[in-house]
Amino acid sequence: MVLPDRLTALPGFAESGDAPGRWPLVLASPHSGRDYPAEFLASTRLTLAQLRRAEDAFVDILLDGAVGLGVPRLAARYGRSWLDLNRAAEELDPSMFIEPMEVHGGQGSDRVRAGLGVVPRVAAQGLDIYPTRLRLGDAQARIAEVHAPWHDRIDQLTSAARDRHGYAILLDCHSMPSPAPAVGGAAQVVLGDLHGTSAAPALVDWLERCFTAAGLRVARNAPYAGGYTTARHGRPRDGIHAVQIELDRALYMDPARLVRHLGFQAVTATMTTLAATLMRNDLGLGSTGYAIAAE
Template identity: 30%
Template sequence: MTPVTVRQGSGPIVLGLPHTGTYVPDDIAAKLNDNGRKLTDTDWHIDRLYDGLLADSTSVTANFHRYVIDANRDPSGASLYPGQNTTTLVPLTDFDGKDIWDTPPSEADTEDRRRKFHAAYHAALKEELMRVKAIHGIAILYDCHSIRSKIPFLFDGTLPDFNIGTNLGATCGRVIETATYGLCRAEDGYTTVLNGRFKGGWTTRRYGKPEQGIHAIQMELAQSTYLSDEAPPWSYDEIKATRLRRPLSRLLGKLAHIAINGDLT
C-alpha cells in the first residue's frame, strides 16, 4: 500500500488527514502486543465524514496507522505539550497509557519509519499547499482529527464536540479563527472550545504561516458526535454523521469564501 493518497482539487482548501489510516506493515504488526493490534487510537471514519463536503477541495491522507509513526508529531521527537501526558513520534502507549508493543521500536526503527512514512506524508502535503497557493495566492490547511470524548490519561472530564486549534492564533489569520469559532459556537446541540486541550499539532504549527499566505487550523472532533459508540467496532452512525456534516460543510464553505474573497488580516 502507498503511504499517502492525494486527491487534488482546484479550490483554496487542503484537508489533512494524518490519523485515519489503519495500514500496519506485517513486520511492524508482528511487534505490537494484543492491545496495540486493536488500533484503538484511530481517527475512525474521519475520511468518510469529510468526503464530499466541499467541492474542489484537496485532501492528503496518511494510509498508515499512527502506531507505525505519528504524522502529526515533530520528527525530532520534541513534545507538542510539555508537561502533559501525550503520545510520542512512534507511540509507546495508547491514549489510556497502556503499552502497545511486545518489541518497542529502536532508534533505527523510528528513523526508518520517519523516512518511509512521515516524510512521505509531509512531502505530499507541502506540495499540495504550494500548488494551491500558486493558484489562489493563499492556501488554508484544515487538519481533520477526531478522538474519544473521555480519556482520563489525556484530559479531565468530557471533551467538547468541536476543538479548534490555532496555536493561540499564530497559525492562521484572525478572520479565519473568528469565523471558525463563531460558526461552531452557533450550532445548537454542540459544544465548542478554541485552543483548549488541543491547540493544534505539529502539522498545524509547521505549515501555518499567515504572513507567507498559508493558514492552518486543526479541528479535533469528539467521536461521540458521529460514532454509534466510542468503542469497538467503532461504527459510523449515519444519523449523527449526517447532522454533523451540515455544520462542517458550512464551515468549509465559509473558509473557502474567505480565502477567495476575504480580508485575512
C-alpha cells in the same frame, strides 16, 4: 459515500480532490489510517482493537462531501499506533531503541514523555505497544517513507493554493474523546491555532461561527491548541493559515465499538458546508500581497 474525482496512491497516504491549487482549501486527516503492516502486528503485544484506540476513526470519511466538491484531502493509510504524522520527526523516545541516540530537544517533549512521540510507545494509557526495544533504523525508515512525504505534500498543496489565490487554508482534522462535563456543556469542537499564531483571527472566528450555527459548542486552544502540523505549516504572514479541528467522537460514532451512528450524516453535512464556503469566500485572507493568478 461520495466518490472522489481523483484518488492517487502515494507512500503511506492517499490524496483525493481536484488538481493542486485549484481551490484555496486543503484538508488533512493524519490520524484516521486503519492499515497496519504485517510485521508490526506480529511484533506488538496488543490486539488490533487495542491498537485502533489511538485512531481518529472515520475522520477522513467525514470529509468525503468536501472531496466531492473538489477540495484536496490527504488521508493517512497507516494507523497512528504505527506512526504519528502530527509529531515532529525528532520526537523519538530514546528508551524505545536498542541503539543509543544523539541527544536533542525533541526527546524531552511532553508528548514523548507520555509515550506519544512520532513512533508511539503506547496506544493509550497502560497499553504499551512493544514487548522489546526497537531498532532505530526501523523508526527512521517509517519517518523517511511516510512522515516526510506527507509533510512535503502538504507544503506542495498549500504553496500551490497560496500562489494561485494569494492565500491557503489548511484544516488539520482530528477527533477527540468526549470532554468531561462542564457548566454550560462541554465543548464538542475545539479549534487550535496555537493561540493565534498559525492562522488569521478572521478565519478562526468564522470557523467558530460556522460550528456554532450547526448547534455545536466550540472552544479554542483548550485542551488542544494544535500540533506539529499547525506549527510547521501555519505561516499567516506568508499567506498560509493552518487550523486544527478536533471533533467529539460521540457526535458521529460509538467510540467503544468504533461504529458510526446516525449523527455521522449531520457532521459530514457540516464539514461539507464549511468547505463549500471556504472554497469561494476568502474571508479577507486574499489581501496578503501575493499575486493571484487568473482562472
